[in-house]
Amino acid sequence: MMKKASPSPCGAALLLVLWAIAILSFAVLWVADLVNLELATKSAEARGMAARQIALSGVALGLHPQVTREDIALLNREVRPGETMRVRIRGEGARFNINQLLAQQDRIVLKNLFVLWGLDSDAADVLIDRLTDWVDDDIGRQLNGAEQTEYEAAGIVGAPANKPFRSVDEMGRVLGMEELAALKPDWRDAFTIFGDGKIDVNEAESDVLQTATGLTPEMTADIVRVRLGPDGEEATEDDLRFESVDQLNGWLTASAYPAGQAAARLSTESTVKRIDSRGIVGDCERLISVVAESGEGGQGSNYLLWEEK
Ligand SMILES: [Ca+2]
Ligand SMILES: [Ca+2]
Known part of the structure; x- marks a missing residue:
């Protein structure tokens, strides 16, 4: 009588071992993925922290009384390979102080700005x-x-x-x-709640300048062109700074506003400055924006705003 073939114990054991190896391999791959993910997250965190450190250094530089917006090489540079600092110093007089405009009921400026937009x-x-x-x-x-x-x-x-x-x-x-x-999605850039309410003719963008002065866009573009100097670029050595509002008299006689009104809104310096400092490490960027006014006798700075993004 023929004996019925039964499964070999050796074959079954081999199959079990192969299954175990396969499952183990999947487990190893899964753990490796988890570890990779954690490492990637950690290094993104580390990059973010390094970027913030660079941005903080940029704020310190920007607030230094002897550093000016023309110090481009100092304010915009590669700190280490792949790590960059970009600092922009602006006078807050580039913006309209909304509280002052409303308190003075300077409607014509707001209206012209909104219509321009x-x-x-x-x-x-x-x-x-x-x-x-x-x-x-x-x-x-x-x-x-x-x-x-x-x-x-x-x-x-x-x-x-x-x-x-x-x-x-x-x-x-x-x-x-x-x-x-x-x-006008970036309407915020034209406004502030800080400063003396005067528009700084050395700082303001053309839309703010145009509505503060009542000049045509062509004349405003002329003023900006003079300011930028022959190279046509902002914050370079050939920039011209207006030292007195009187230097704009030639243009202001053509203002659409009553005589003297435009000049009364203007100044040639900002009492408050804004520093936008970016730290960039790889694909991580941190932006710190600070608005500050110089303390008494140039001692230290009073922070009016500190924002981080
Ligand atoms: Ca009310
Ligand atoms: Ca220039």
Whole structure:
């Protein structure tokens, strides 16, 4: 009688060993992946920390009283291979102080700026009324403004603040600002809540300069061209600085504003400066923005704003 073949114990053991090896291999690969991921995360963290350190050094450099925006080689350089510092020093007078504009009811400047950015004239008037209502007490209600009733109707509680803006971001909470933001996403760059409220003709971008002076875009471009010097680049040795607002008189006689009004808004230096310091390590970038004013007698700096991104 033939005996029925039974599975060989050796074959079964071999199969088991092969399975064990396969499972083990998968496990090893899985652990290796996990370790790689952790290493990658850690080195991204380390890169971020190194980038922040570089940005911090840049802030210290930018605040140093003897360092100026023309020190390009010092402020923009490779610290170590693959590690870069980029520091930009600007006078805060490049921006409109929104609280001062509203307190002085300098509507013409705000209106021209909003219209220049693409808002129609009526919408600009409404937005200025709403900005005014945000900062004033509720007694002097604006014609097209928005006080608590209008904000509540829009489902917004706790608005308006009825006091001066505490940040430029807060302006974004005013009803209608979203319409302006759609036309001019970087509207924040034209505003500040710091400084003496004068526009620094050595610092302002052309849209701010144009609306502060009431000059044509061509004339404003002329002023910027003179400022940049023959190389046409900002913050280089050939830059020309206006030492007095009188040096702009030739242009200002053509201002669309009443005589003297434009000059009264201008200055040739900023009491407050803004430092944007970037540390870049590989694909990691950290930006620290600081607004500071010099302490008494040039001693130290008073920080007005410290933002990190
Ligand atoms: Ca109000
Ligand atoms: Ca230049």
